Amino acid sequence: MGAGLGRTLSVGLRGVAGFVVDVEAHVTTGLPGFAISGLGDSAVKQSSDRIKAAAALIEKMAVSQRRVTVNLSPAGERKVGTGFDLGIFVAVAAAMDLLPARVVRDVVHIGEVGLDGTVRPVPGVLPLVHAAALAGVRHAVVPVANAGEARLVSGVQVHPVAEVTELVRRYGNLGKGRPVQEVPVPFVAALEPEPVRDLSEVVGQAEAKLALEIAAAGGHHLLLAGPPGAGKTMLAERLPGLLPSLDEGESMEVTAIHSVLGALGSGGDARLITHPPFVAPHHGASQAAVIGGGSGRIRPGAITQAHRGVLFLDETPEFDKGVLQALRTPLERGAVSIARAQESVTFPARFQLVLAANPCPCGKAWGKGLDCTCTPLMRRAYFGKLSGPLLDRVDLQVHVQPPRLTMAGAAPGESTAVVAARVAAARTAQGDRWRDVLERSRGVNADVPGSELRAGPWKLPAASTGTLDRLLEVGALSLRGYDRTLRCAWTVADLLGLQRPGREEVDVALSLRHRSGVAA
Incomplete structure (x- = not known):
């Protein structure tokens, strides 16, 4: 030897x-x-x-x-x-x-x-x-x-x-040049994907459904505020069904992340993930679990697991304030960097954020709020975790009203397939429009730099942006909020098949950005 x-x-x-x-x-x-x-x-x-x-x-x-x-x-x-x-x-x-x-x-x-x-x-x-x-x-x-x-x-x-x-x-x-026999790989049936939850199952909620469609079409972030049982979770769970399937490159990215997390299972029938993931961490999750990190090996968190998909934070005000504040940078960059003394690791984190919140800790401060037992101080502390900078990054903020008895027997609304077809058409229009701006064919309105919308060939006339301009001038709207409203207006126009938004589309986008039922 x-x-x-x-x-x-x-x-x-x-x-x-x-x-x-x-x-x-x-x-x-x-x-x-x-x-x-x-x-x-x-x-x-x-x-x-x-x-x-x-x-x-x-x-x-x-x-x-x-x-x-x-x-x-x-x-x-x-x-x-x-x-x-x-x-x-x-x-x-x-x-x-x-x-x-x-x-x-x-x-x-x-x-x-x-x-x-x-x-x-x-x-x-x-x-x-x-x-x-x-x-x-x-x-x-x-x-x-x-x-x-x-x-x-x-x-x-x-x-x-x-x-x-x-x-x-x-x-x-x-x-020695002898034939080599490969070890057979046992066949293990892959897990069947969860069935798509249909949008027609949601009773009423016309405004919330419109916001959900706009969010899917333009890649916008969404806040759903309303009392318990109003359907906030049902709406959020139906967003992935409205999104287009992942292309080959995106599938490889998402599948690689799940492979690192050990979430692909084992056996010989592993498959690429082709549908946008839906991740809903518990409100007690730590910052390392949501953002990424760990004491030893740096592991990706929920925001990376939701890459190219949807991150849903139910009962958002119940999350630790530090966790919510840590979302701000990934929302802007589409990535998160975890730094340690010996190394720094960057994880992809390009996701759509959906927040859900009750009107108060007891959940009864809606309508006249006569049954609410929360003090004004409790309400203020409850929503204090949803800071202005975080909400400023959320394009659509709508109040979800509880369905009334008259709606229970109403005919089902549009199905997921019908709405998804409109979303696909709108995304095709965006890909064609922004191909040169974003340098990729699957770009969406939410990715367009604000400077492109405020100047050059895509600038809207003052007649269309008059209300937005006044709000920006008096300080009622930040420049970030101004840009995000413009992006939503372009998405509304794409869903309607228009070449560019007018005053009505801009006003619709602005109305869906209000915080009715969110502020204490």
């Missing part, structure tokens, strides 16, 4: 994007030991114990009697998780001449190695294999349970593996 240097490839994860790691192993005689360098976390450092136990199952792989040094390059890049186990094992085996060095050098290995030699699944395999493909790697060895999502990446041949003993045997046959 020889001793020397072995090399192979693995992939690390930075946020939801991967980077290729060169795994180098040097094995020599001397005082026994197993050292791993390369800025790995505790899980990486503990890899030596798992590999020594698994190596004992391989004939002539007496790792515990050798001095082993492993380096994960780039050594200055932080590496987390157990996914490097398989790469380290292969590099050590290659250094001991148990595997053909020329074969394993250009193959990516991902997976956790158990004490019994099994290769166990790890989260984030989809973005890891995707990063390898972008780096020009053409072969990837992954755990059997991760093979389904790994095969969603084109341009890479995925080789599932169940045990390290079987992997050594397959590499040995390959080095």
Whole structure:
């Protein structure tokens, strides 16, 4: 048995994007030991114990009697998780001449190695294999349970593996020119997507339904305020059904995020997520759970899980004020950066925000409010968490009235399919109009810079913006609110099939921005 240097490839994860790691192993005689360098976390450092136990199952792989040094390059890049186990094992085996060095050098290995030699699944395999493909790697060895999502990446041949003993045997046959039989991937039926909840099931709520349609068509944020049982949650849950399906690039982004979170399941039938996600965290969720973070590994939060979809905050005033204030930057940037002493990670977070709130803590301060038991101070503190800067970023703010008895027997309203068709037509018009401005064909009105709407060919005449101009002049409307109202007006015009909004469309957008029933 020889001793020397072995090399192979693995992939690390930075946020939801991967980077290729060169795994180098040097094995020599001397005082026994197993050292791993390369800025790995505790899980990486503990890899030596798992590999020594698994190596004992391989004939002539007496790792515990050798001095082993492993380096994960780039050594200055932080590496987390157990996914490097398989790469380290292969590099050590290659250094001991148990595997053909020329074969394993250009193959990516991902997976956790158990004490019994099994290769166990790890989260984030989809973005890891995707990063390898972008780096020009053409072969990837992954755990059997991760093979389904790994095969969603084109341009890479995925080789599932169940045990390290079987992997050594397959590499040995390959080095001798013998045929190699791949491990079959067990079929596991993918979870069926949740059925689309139809908009026709919502009784009444004409104004709220209009706001929901405008929000879907233009990508606008929405606040629904009203008493308990008025239908705020029902309306929010029907927004994803009005949105168009994700394109190929968006599907890969969203599926990669869910892969990092370990939410894709396992088996050989993993599929790309093609529908906008709907995420509704509990109002007791911490800032790390909503925004992202964690004490050890930095994990994406609910706003990243809702990327390209809808984030619904029910009982919004019950959320911690710090959580609500932390939403302001992601709403503007479409991304969130989590900074720690040793690293800073940026997660995508381009979502539509839907807020829902009761009129007061007891929920009875609607109409004349005779049954309300809340003091003015309680109401003020309740809505004090919804600060002006946060609400200023919410384009549509409507009051949801409880349905009356006369509405219970009324004919159902428009279905989700009918409204979604209008939304799709409006989005097509926006994509054509803003293609040069936004440099992408799926741009929506909510993404258009305010400077484009206030000057140049898209500036509306003073006759159309007179009311907006007066409110801005007297300080009743911020410049951000001015721009957001203009964007909503363009969306109203798109839904009506107009070339550009007039005074009526601007006034409709402004009326849907009021805070009736929101302020204490």
